[in-house]
Amino acid sequence: MNCEGQMGRRIGKLHGDGYDRIEKMPVKLILRDKEYEVKPGMTLLSALQKNNILPESVIATRDGEMILEDEILKDGDVVKLIAVISGGAGT
């Protein structure tokens, strides 16, 4: 049995107890060449804090649209974090 539910993606065959297991897809955060995974259901702010990423130093996008810190991250979300700090010689 392979089908998708709202809260998770059902994978694999029915187990002996008659229920198939529901596994939630992690949320993926991508910042430059690093990837972080968090559980769905938490806010973006919590996800950033959990991975020691300063919220002030990034902008988060999902499917190309900016999302804010109170956004609840959903099953299988891929969030691209755009670093905002640049520097070097002052002019």
Added chain:
Amino acid sequence: MKCRKCGEKASVNMRQHKLALCKAHYLEWVPEQTERFIKKYNMFTREEKILVAVSGGKDSLSLWDILIRLGYHADGLYLGLGIDGGINYSHESQRLTEKFANEHTLKLHIVDIEKEYGQTIPVLSELSHRGHGKPCAVCGLAKRHEMNRIARDLGYDVLATGHNLDDEAAVLFGNTLSWSSEYLLRQGPVLSESDGLARKVKPLCRFYEREMTAYCLARGIEYIYEECPFAEGSQSIYYKELLNQLETTRPGAKLTFYLRFLEARKRGDLFIEQNMGQRHLHPCANCGQPTSAPDLCSFCRMIEKVSPAAAAVLGGGEDA
């Protein structure tokens, strides 16, 4: 979070202003605020010709975009620094700058440092032994010198740079840590025109760096995302990170730090005001630009050291 203006889902939240906006209203708000800062600090008028220093980065391309949207006469200046760093950095930033200029049918001046002075910035840095093994000091010096020279040579009324509040707060933080009074004295949204020096303005100086990134994303401006290969570990980035830690727990701390400094300076509350008269500038014996050094300015000293022939061209070609 909802947009304060229309109640739709917000795309940008500015905690320091307690203001969240949707994409459409954010794209209206940024130029409105820029116009307000231009007027507040008497940066320039609609009749004046503006030269925008454009690097291909988010801030300078945003600035150029905003000024054009506001109806100002703004041309671009791109300086080719010859930085590769394994990622074709200068080449890519020039490509993106040219792309932006072409898409908006804007005038862009391109000056290649290697063609002008015989060496790229990294090589100039190596040969001149400046900057403790990193080219950032030479890069800053060359950019300041060339931007001023070109603005004046081409008859622009004002030179505009894309410095944002994080840039300004980081510089202020560094200069305060060392109590560099002369540098503190010079810092501000406008550096007035004087003998040999073009007026320099920073219309984005009250926007957070984060807001400029959001502006580029919302406007669909393609900018160079890769950091300059030499910027890694730089002091300015370190200070910005420290200030962002402060900002995270105290929203508005960066803005207050900068604005209170400007207010104190304006009121004459800073001790540095007493030193104003001590600053003495005179024309460089080679290029004629103002300098506090006794003979040649820092830039001409560097060029003379690494490439005497180029220095002679610089001196002779100043009036061209």
